[in-house]
Amino acid sequence: MSYAIAAYALTVLIWAVYLVALGARSRAAAARMKGSA
Amino acid sequence: MNSRIPAWWSTGRRVLWAAALAMIAASFWMVFARAPVEVQMGAVQKIVYVHVPSAIATLLAFGLTFAASIAFLATRSAIWDSIAAASCEVGMVFATIVLVSGPLWARSAWNTWWTWEPRLTTFLILWLLYGGYHVVRASISSGAKRTVSSVLGIVLFVNLPIVWKSVQWWRGSLHPQAVTMDQDMRRVLLFSMAAWMVFFVAAFQERLRLEALREASEMES
Numbered sequence: 001m002s003y004a005i006a007a008y009a010l011t012v013l014i015w016a017v018y019l020v021a022l023g024a025r026s027r028a029a030a031a032r033m034k035g036s037a
Numbered sequence: 038m039n040s041r042i043p044a045w046w047s048t049g050r051r052v053l054w055a056a057a058l059a060m061i062a063a064s065f066w067m068v069f070a071r072a073p074v075e076v077q078m079g080a081v082q083k084i085v086y087v088h089v090p091s092a093i094a095t096l097l098a099f100g101l102t103f104a105a106s107i108a109f110l111a112t113r114s115a116i117w118d119s120i121a122a123a124s125c126e127v128g129m130v131f132a133t134i135v136l137v138s139g140p141l142w143a144r145s146a147w148n149t150w151w152t153w154e155p156r157l158t159t160f161l162i163l164w165l166l167y168g169g170y171h172v173v174r175a176s177i178s179s180g181a182k183r184t185v186s187s188v189l190g191i192v193l194f195v196n197l198p199i200v201w202k203s204v205q206w207w208r209g210s211l212h213p214q215a216v217t218m219d220q221d222m223r224r225v226l227l228f229s230m231a232a233w234m235v236f237f238v239a240a241f242q243e244r245l246r247l248e249a250l251r252e253a254s255e256m257e258s
Contacts, residue, residue: 003080003081003084003141003142003144003145004080004081004082004083004084004141006141007084007087007088007137007138007141007142008065008068008087010134010137010138010141011087011091011134011137011138014130014133014134014137015130015134015240018130018240019240019243022240022243022244022247025247026243026246026247026250029247029250029251029254030250032254033250033253033254
């Protein structure tokens with residue numbers, strides 16, 4: 001069971017890191033757009 | 038929300054994320070509470086419910102990159118390039134999950150973390166090459182970026198049928214050519230696939246939104 005739980009935990013972790021980073025990139029792009037407007 | 042991103046997108050993405058996260062949570066519950074434990078492998082077989090949907094999502098994402106790259110070269114419309122790049126990046130995340138979950142399965146099933154069998158080797162090559170797509174794209178700042186990315190998106194697609202057919206084309210594959218599954222397991226796998234497909238769409242539109250914000254930023258500066 002530990003390998004299965006590890007696989008799911010890593011999946012959640014990878015997606016969490018990616019989506020948080022994506023959110024930060026989107027906020028930065030939105031801020032740039034507001035700055036240049 | 039700026040004027041270049043339609044208001045319905047903002048509402049739609051919340052609904053999409055709510056559906057995606059609810060379906061993923063439900064699929065996890067089905068995997069650990071409802072799916073029968075496989076007799077030979079035991080609980081480690083449950084990795085299949087995230088590994089296979091992630092592999093299929095990878096192929097769909099890179100397939101979309103291929104189609105959008107062709108559409109960009111044919112029309113020169115920037116939206117197709119944005120779709121290709123967004124899909125490719127989300128596909129890379131799914132591919133990474135395949136490469137992370139696979140060794141956990143392999144350690145238990147084949148008594149090794151990694152072996153150079155055809156499916157693993159071709160998938161690793163696929164991951165490296167599509168990683169190269171992002172490196173090349175990030176390294177070009179001129180107007181040629183879209184054209185070069187599209188050509189790469191088309192050329193790299195040749196790897197997908199190789200990965201798909203690798204278990205048939207080369208001997209020594211540890212991956213099965215066909216899988217027989219208990220009815221309850223099949224049901225959980227199908228639901229997990231549906232959940233991860235909705236999640237793919239949610240992540241894809243989120244990444245596409247970033248492209249739209251960047252486009253708007255460049256146009257207004």
